[in-house]
Amino acid sequence: MVGGTLADIWPTSERGLLMSLFTFACFFGNSIAPIAMSWVEARPDLGWRWIQWIQVILFGVCLPFIMLIPETREGVILRRKAAQKRKESRKLGNQSTTDVAVDCVYLARSEINKPGLVELIKVSSLRPLWLLCTEPIVLFFSIWVAVAWGVYYVLTASIPLIFQGLYKFDTGRVGLVYLALTIGTILGFVGNFYQERLYRKNVATRGPEARLYAAMFGGICFAVGCFIYAWTSFPHVTYIAPCIGIAVAVFGIFSIYLGVFNFLADSYTVYASSALAGQSFLRNMVAGGFTFFTRQLYTNLTPRWGSTLFGGLAAILAVVPFLAFFYGPQIRKGSKFAKTLAAEEERLRDERGTGRSVDPEKGSE
Known part of the structure; x- marks a missing residue:
């Protein structure tokens, strides 16, 4: 949900840094936690169970702040504002205005033919899968980042196998490899x-293809790092060498991850949440399967x-951002969904120009 939320709050031109901060937090947490928790496990008076207890404590501290995060979806905000306006108007007791007239004056677009809860759940669940299966851009970028993310998990799991074997x-020194x-x-x-x-x-x-420069370079670094x-994981080779390989590979994976998030958000705009959810x-x-x-x-x-x-898989898939960079516009022109999206954006620009309330998702996500 994070990518879609950031797309809600910030316009495309300002989203790059915010997406990179989100990606940094995600990767930094995955790397710093094993460093800290390896020393927890290494202590005989704590052991591996305290890794879980510390996580529970941290979750308990963060939960109240998470629950205070405000709503970001434009359509929901407009519905709440319209409802508040209707409530305030009725409190004024204006006898010359009927309830029907008040409801018509203060009405958000998403309240017109608003679908029921079952329909909302159905659309929100199926649209990401539909985009994943029918949109070539979503499918191939999702496969690429899926392999990269899987290798990232494998790297995390393989470090104890290689550096202990x-x-x-020992456990503490293995943690420092992270x-x-x-x-x-x-x-x-x-x-x-x-x-x-x-x-x-x-x-x-x-x-949107301007988001892919780092991802193209990162795809190559991903393969090189692997x-x-x-080929440096030998007992007679200094342990610094495989550590360099890990750092290069993670740099590539970071660039891929961030590039995919930004590119899909820019390409699918008001439907960014669905595209990113499918990915x-x-x-x-x-x-998880890896x-x-x-x-x-x-x-x-x-x-x-x-x-x-x-590394071989990474090298093969490194072609994905290059194909998207040079042929992305032609691929989008052949997409029925992209044509629908372009028409929707044109309608949104027209309605914003007339000052009417606009809900880009029409309450469907």
Whole structure:
């Protein structure tokens, strides 16, 4: 829901930095937590159960703040404002205005033919899957980021296998290896500032494809990092070498993740929540599945060939952003949904020009 929420609050031109902050928080949390919790597990007076207890405590602290986050969906805000206006008008006791007239004067677009709860749930559940299955842009970008996210999970799970098995690190020292993920995350976040410069310079001519410069470079770095991690994982090679491979791969994954979020949000505008939901569904299903065979993969194929397999997949899928960058406009022209979206945007511009209340999602998400 985060990508859609950010798309609700900030316009396209201001969204890049906010999306990068969200991505940074996501990656930084995944890298800093193992560093801290490895020392929790290493302490005999705490152990692995206290990892869960600490998480419960942190969740309890954050929950009240999460519940205070205000509504961001434009249509919901307009409905609430219209209802408040009707309530205030009735309190004035204006006898010359009937309830029907008051309801007509203060009426949000999403209240016209508003679907029921069952229909809302149906649309919100099926539209992301429909976009995922019928829109080539959503499908191929989702497959690409799903593999990248899956490899990120594999990297996280493989670090103890390699650094305990090959380098004989204890639990605490294995935790410090996750600093490589943190370094890759920081490099990805800093690199996004250059991506934003390129975006502002080229968005007028390139459109949403101007979001893909860092993702194209990141796709290559993703494959290169996997190959470095694969072919430096030997006991006689310093442990710094595979750490460099991890950092390079995570930099690439960060750029891919951020690029996909920004590109889909820009391409599907008012339906960004649905496009990102379909992408997130596939990404997390694939990544979660990868963790089931990580140990078997690295045991049977060895760390070298296991990581090489992922590097090969990354190299093949690195072509996705290049195809989108050069052929994205033609692909969107052939999409029925994109044509419908263009007509919807034209209608929204016309209605905003006349000053009428507009709900871009018509209450459907």
